Amino acid sequence: MGGDAAPAAIVAGLDIAAERHPSARLLLVGDEAALTPLLARYKRAAAICTIRHTAEVIGSDMKPTAALRMRTASMRLAIDAVANGEAAGVVSAGNTGALLALAKIVIKTLPGIDRPAMAAIGPSARGDVVMLDLGANVSCDTRNLVEFALLGDVFARTVLGLTAPTIGLLNVGSEELKGNDQLRQTADALRASHLGPQFHGFIEGHDIAAGTTDVIVTDGFTGNVALKTAEGTLKLMSGMLRQVFATSILTKIGYLLARPGLERLREWLDPQRYNGAVMLGLAGVVVKSHGGTDANGFAHAVDVGMDMVVHRFNDGIRDGLERLRTAQGQPQTVASPGVPE
Amino acid sequence: MGGDAAPAAIVAGLDIAAERHPSARLLLVGDEAALTPLLARYKRAAAICTIRHTAEVIGSDMKPTAALRMRTASMRLAIDAVANGEAAGVVSAGNTGALLALAKIVIKTLPGIDRPAMAAIGPSARGDVVMLDLGANVSCDTRNLVEFALLGDVFARTVLGLTAPTIGLLNVGSEELKGNDQLRQTADALRASHLGPQFHGFIEGHDIAAGTTDVIVTDGFTGNVALKTAEGTLKLMSGMLRQVFATSILTKIGYLLARPGLERLREWLDPQRYNGAVMLGLAGVVVKSHGGTDANGFAHAVDVGMDMVVHRFNDGIRDGLERLRTAQGQPQTVASPGVPE
Numbered sequence: 245m246g247g248d249a250a251p252a253a254i255v256a257g258l259d260i261a262a263e264r265h266p267s268a269r270l271l272l273v274g275d276e277a278a279l280t281p282l283l284a285r286y287k288r289a290a291a292i293c294t295i296r297h298t299a300e301v302i303g304s305d306m307k308p309t310a311a312l313r314m315r316t317a318s319m320r321l322a323i324d325a326v327a328n329g330e331a332a333g334v335v336s337a338g339n340t341g342a343l344l345a346l347a348k349i350v351i352k353t354l355p356g357i358d359r360p361a362m363a364a365i366g367p368s369a370r371g372d373v374v375m376l377d378l379g380a381n382v383s384c385d386t387r388n389l390v391e392f393a394l395l396g397d398v399f400a401r402t403v404l405g406l407t408a409p410t411i412g413l414l415n416v417g418s419e420e421l422k423g424n425d426q427l428r429q430t431a432d433a434l435r436a437s438h439l440g441p442q443f444h445g446f447i448e449g450h451d452i453a454a455g456t457t458d459v460i461v462t463d464g465f466t467g468n469v470a471l472k473t474a475e476g477t478l479k480l481m482s483g484m485l486r487q488v489f490a491t492s493i494l495t496k497i498g499y500l501l502a503r504p505g506l507e508r509l510r511e512w513l514d515p516q517r518y519n520g521a522v523m524l525g526l527a528g529v530v531v532k533s534h535g536g537t538d539a540n541g542f543a544h545a546v547d548v549g550m551d552m553v554v555h556r557f558n559d560g561i562r563d564g565l566e567r568l569r570t571a572q573g574q575p576q577t578v579a580s581p582g583v584p585e
Numbered sequence: 586m587g588g589d590a591a592p593a594a595i596v597a598g599l600d601i602a603a604e605r606h607p608s609a610r611l612l613l614v615g616d617e618a619a620l621t622p623l624l625a626r627y628k629r630a631a632a633i634c635t636i637r638h639t640a641e642v643i644g645s646d647m648k649p650t651a652a653l654r655m656r657t658a659s660m661r662l663a664i665d666a667v668a669n670g671e672a673a674g675v676v677s678a679g680n681t682g683a684l685l686a687l688a689k690i691v692i693k694t695l696p697g698i699d700r701p702a703m704a705a706i707g708p709s710a711r712g713d714v715v716m717l718d719l720g721a722n723v724s725c726d727t728r729n730l731v732e733f734a735l736l737g738d739v740f741a742r743t744v745l746g747l748t749a750p751t752i753g754l755l756n757v758g759s760e761e762l763k764g765n766d767q768l769r770q771t772a773d774a775l776r777a778s779h780l781g782p783q784f785h786g787f788i789e790g791h792d793i794a795a796g797t798t799d800v801i802v803t804d805g806f807t808g809n810v811a812l813k814t815a816e817g818t819l820k821l822m823s824g825m826l827r828q829v830f831a832t833s834i835l836t837k838i839g840y841l842l843a844r845p846g847l848e849r850l851r852e853w854l855d856p857q858r859y860n861g862a863v864m865l866g867l868a869g870v871v872v873k874s875h876g877g878t879d880a881n882g883f884a885h886a887v888d889v890g891m892d893m894v895v896h897r898f899n900d901g902i903r904d905g906l907e908r909l910r911t912a913q914g915q916p917q918t919v920a921s922p923g924v925p926e
Contacts, residue, residue, distance in 0.1 A: 449813025472790025488846030501839030505829030
């Protein structure tokens with residue numbers, strides 16, 4: 245029920261997803277009166293969906309604290325289904341803050357992970373790249389950043405299909421770098437870990453679009469600013485290009501001649517193609533679709549979730565945590581309290 | 586003597602600058618044997634320049650600690666001239682780390698300013714904007730950020746000619762914001778200060794290119810990453826556009842038809858047009874030209890320095906500090922130790 249065009253765009257997106265994942269079984273949580281007629285129109289979606297009715301919806305502007313009290317909201321019931329093992333993952337186009345908070349509290353982090361991170365895939369000059377954290381954690385310590393590197397590594401293997409993704413740690417130019425011990429410690433820890441051979445070292449802001457590494461690791465404040473700065477810059481330049489081509493008859497003809505390439509460029513940078521940020525490090529798959537998504541974008545978010553489930557993302561994380569633990573020679577420090585060894 | 590094409594591009598740039606600032610007097614510090622023949626070729630530059638000879642040059646890869654020991658390097662002598670009042674400011678295309686370190690130690694900060702900041706002007710959808718800090722301070726406290734807002738305000742008035750520049754504090758989306766007390770305290774302090782009417786509040790990464798505010802205030806780590814992310818994104822998109830137009834005869838004709846607009850776009854985003862980062866908060870004007878600049882870019886860096894000198898940038902800062910001090914009702918806390926009241 246979440247998102248600007250819900251539930252119509254959601255069900256239309258599931259219809260596209262159903263063609264790609266015919267063996268998937270989806271629990272569609274929301275208002276039956278709205279969902280039933282939609283499923284009647286989208287036959288492929290209907291074949292893989294079961295409706296779980298609830299009338300309660302978490303509003304897009306609702307604060308996480310208020311959202312947490314809505315025990316029968318559609319987002320909550322979907323997250324409950326993951327927490328109790330009924331579903332392997334949840335995909336939502338609803339309130340991001342509420343989804344983050346509910347996922348952390350109800351689904352909980354994987355044993356051994358201190359804090360989950362928000363990750364997303366984006367375009368670069370050398371192919372798709374993964375960046376995290378994008379805003380789940382405003383401040384992070386060395387342990388968090390090392391775990392983000394692991395989460396990014398397994399995500400790039402699982403969803404981008406890479407066999408040995410390179411990993412970069414976002415930093416500022418070496419000449420200005422004074423006293424950021426935390427980043428240096430993180431770099432040392434990564435070099436000493438099983439991720440060492442894939443660790444490229446420090447990268448800078450321009451390396452994101454250049455695709456210098458497949459995975460970009462940073463704290464949630466820097467990652468959020470970098471992501472939105474890149475999006476804003478692309479939007480500015482797209483707007484200016486539109487103006488350039490709209491100037492005169494000649495430029496309009498110029499546009500028509502270059503159109504196939506310009507359309508490819510537009511598609512290549514299309515946010516819908518990259519729709520589906522993920523919350524990594526939880527005991528279940530959580531995908532956040534953009535609220536303004538269309539059916540294609542939502543189907544892409546479902547793809548991301550399906551990849552993570554089918555390719556057993558969390559098994560990869562458990563394995564990686566075990567290897568980090570062995571490298572550190574400190575089996576106790578990484579495990580969460582109360583987890584049986 | 587600093588920069589990839591020095592000293593030829595520097596002297597050629599001074600020739601352009603001399604036309605715009607015929608009453609300026611420039612001290613050209615470097616190797617006389619290299620500079621004299623260049624000045625013989627550039628008559629306008631020769632008319633406003635005096636050579637101060639030194640053979641020692643700080644290398645582009647030299648560490649600041651090593652640079653500090655070179656007492657007769659060209660950059661050092663230029664900075665000494667500012668420190669002893671012989672010159673009002675220095676413009677250099679040399680080693681950034683060395684320039685920062687030398688400027689801080691030799692020229693020193695203005696009384697009342699805790700730490701200087703690196704600032705630059707860039708393009709946005711709503712005109713030129715100023716961002717700071719761009720990397721001089723990896724971590725900043727509330728006082729630093731408030732002072733950066735003041736430095737940015739006076740810089741935007743002095744160099745962009747704005748009468749009441751709007752000021753934004755870079756942050757992440759409100760829904761993810763948890764516990765960044767420092768930014769909230771900075772916002773409160775700015776609202777309570779004489780900058781209150783110009784303070785727009787928090788902005789996000791996409792607001793930089795949108796031009797939501799004239800001045801963007803952030804710490805040096807975030808600012809450096811944001812700037813380089815934006816530059817990298819522009820470069821990526823420019824590269825892809827070139828590919829689009831190079832595909833076939835038709836797209837090449839398309840390019841020719843749209844060329845005037847595309848050239849305007851290229852010029853508008855041209856880094857040379859924005860060349861000249863500044864170190865604000867020092868007891869003298871310090872402009873850092875990009876090392877890879879051409880003559881036009883260096884002339885622009887000189888323009889920035891001249892604007893700051895002619896429009897008495899530091900008088901504006903002294904006045905602003907006095908007003909901040911009055912607003913806080915704590916005359917002692919802002920003054921540096923040892924400064925007579």
